[in-house]
Amino acid sequence: MIRFEGVSRRYGEQVAVDRVTLEVPRGSICVLLGESGSGKSTLMRMVNRLVEPSAGRVLVDGRDVAGAEPEALRRGIGYVIQSVGLFPHWRVGDNIATVPRLLGWDAARVARRVDVLLDLVGLDAALFRDRFPHELSGGQAQRVGLARALAADPPLLLMDEPFSALDPGTRRGLQSALREIHAETGKTILFVTHDVEEALTLADTLAVLDQGRLVAQGSSASLLQEAEKGPVRRIFGKESLAFHRLATLPASSLARPEDARQDLPMLPADASLKQALMLMLAEGSACLAIPAEGAFPGGTLHWADLVAPR
Numbered sequence: 001m002i003r004f005e006g007v008s009r010r011y012g013e014q015v016a017v018d019r020v021t022l023e024v025p026r027g028s029i030c031v032l033l034g035e036s037g038s039g040k041s042t043l044m045r046m047v048n049r050l051v052e053p054s055a056g057r058v059l060v061d062g063r064d065v066a067g068a069e070p071e072a073l074r075r076g077i078g079y080v081i082q083s084v085g086l087f088p089h090w091r092v093g094d095n096i097a098t099v100p101r102l103l104g105w106d107a108a109r110v111a112r113r114v115d116v117l118l119d120l121v122g123l124d125a126a127l128f129r130d131r132f133p134h135e136l137s138g139g140q141a142q143r144v145g146l147a148r149a150l151a152a153d154p155p156l157l158l159m160d161e162p163f164s165a166l167d168p169g170t171r172r173g174l175q176s177a178l179r180e181i182h183a184e185t186g187k188t189i190l191f192v193t194h195d196v197e198e199a200l201t202l203a204d205t206l207a208v209l210d211q212g213r214l215v216a217q218g219s220s221a222s223l224l225q226e227a228e229k230g231p232v233r234r235i236f237g238k239e240s241l242a243f244h245r246l247a248t249l250p251a252s253s254l255a256r257p258e259d260a261r262q263d264l265p266m267l268p269a270d271a272s273l274k275q276a277l278m279l280m281l282a283e284g285s286a287c288l289a290i291p292a293e294g295a296f297p298g299g300t301l302h303w304a305d306l307v308a309p310r
């Protein structure tokens, strides 16, 4: 879907992006992760031609974006940014309708689409369609920003730190809304963040940037296993690495079916080991029950198994 081929971007002496080759498969969520100034936004903005590469090329669906007319290209790519960028004097419905109207959709189709999208992003259409942006919370505004990006049903979404200004609870809510929307719509999503937890929560594939270079790519689990040294270990935070790893492993993998008990705090069957650790701490319990599900007969998870080196 997206292919960066030996892409670089220089600003005078400064190399913002340095010979990056990366492929984002159709229908996947690829997260660009890196510290501030590592080149994430610059790389992403080459896809919709807000930035032109100094070398290399960017292909979308096999076509070099350099040959596309920028306005037409951008109409076909949803773009969500941290500051949302809603038009302040336009109602929510009009903000969402921007691109469909540019594409010449008739009024009835636009109105239907606005309501479908508000529903998709978890906002009650009757309550929100006629509000102005200043009447929204940060999280609601970001949901509207997402609806606007999805308005003309583009196959590709670019999301640049869209949730970074939100409080942790709102942020988690939007992350799970995005995963649900992704599962429902099958969009290809390129997502920029400097937040490791967010990256691990969202990514099908992670691409880690350091000083403009792509220093690692792969699934969350494979990167966490390999992150023993170098910039990836630094970016993930070496003390947090073990904790992040727990998030990628199912709690049932360490549960002992032979001593299943019902009198213990109960974890959901699909919980991760990180959730197990948090519940143990919250409940002050060194053992947890995990219910039976599918082929798993249910069992007890023990603190000693959780903290054993692996």
Ligand SMILES: Nc1ncnc2c1ncn2[C@@H]1O[C@H](COP(=O)(O)OP(=O)(O)OP(=O)(O)O)[C@@H](O)[C@H]1O
Pocket: 011, 014, 015, 016, 034, 035, 036, 037, 038, 039, 040, 041, 042, 043, 194
């Ligand atoms: N228009 C520009 N002119 C000069 N330098 C730039 C320009 N845009 C970006 N840079 C530089 O390129 C480097 C990469 O910037 P970029 O915004 O891509 O990083 P980032 O990883 O997205 O950072 P952040 O997480 O802070 O947004 C930085 O050192 C930045 O100062």
